[in-house]
Amino acid sequence: MSSLASKGKIICTQEIVFGTYARLGSECQVIDTNFHEMMDTVTQQKFPLKAPIRIGNYNFISNRVTFLSKSNTPDYCTVASNSLCNKDYTSFGNAILIGGVPAQLVKENITRDWEGEKDNLNRYLKNSFI
Numbered sequence: 001m002s003s004l005a006s007k008g009k010i011i012c013t014q015e016i017v018f019g020t021y022a023r024l025g026s027e028c029q030v031i032d033t034n035f036h037e038m039m040d041t042v043t044q045q046k047f048p049l050k051a052p053i054r055i056g057n058y059n060f061i062s063n064r065v066t067f068l069s070k071s072n073t074p075d076y077c078t079v080a081s082n083s084l085c086n087k088d089y090t091s092f093g094n095a096i097l098i099g100g101v102p103a104q105l106v107k108e109n110i111t112r113d114w115e116g117e118k119d120n121l122n123r124y125l126k127n128s129f130i
Contacts, residue, residue, distance in 0.1 A: 004028060005063070014050045019057035019075065021114060030067040058114050076111040079103060
């Protein structure tokens with residue numbers, strides 16, 4: 001029951017995992033590669049070109065959010081509009097709000113009413129096939 005709203009993009013070169021009921025708003029993009037090799041100009045060390053992305057269960061991602069490689073959200077995570085996710089956020093625990101460029105912890109102990117949404121969806125689906 002995961003979904004990506006209108007004008008969303010998924011560019012996967014390695015691995016992108018969407019958890020149960022991960023909901024992404026309009027114009028979101030999920031990109032697990034930076035497309036071009038980048039390197040440290042002093043050490044000549046090359047940075048990884050790609051890395052997995054994992055979006056947790058029951059995540060609500062608002063509109064115009066970008067997920068880059070190495071992004072990892074916990075369960076029951078909400079991401080504010082126009083945010084840039086580029087790291088592992090699971091150390092903050094579940095039921096959090098993150099946001100900004102780059103995204104950071106905004107609020108703890110917050111989530112959508114997922115049970116209410118499931119009930120509404122089930123009622124809709126039941127009535128649609130009668």
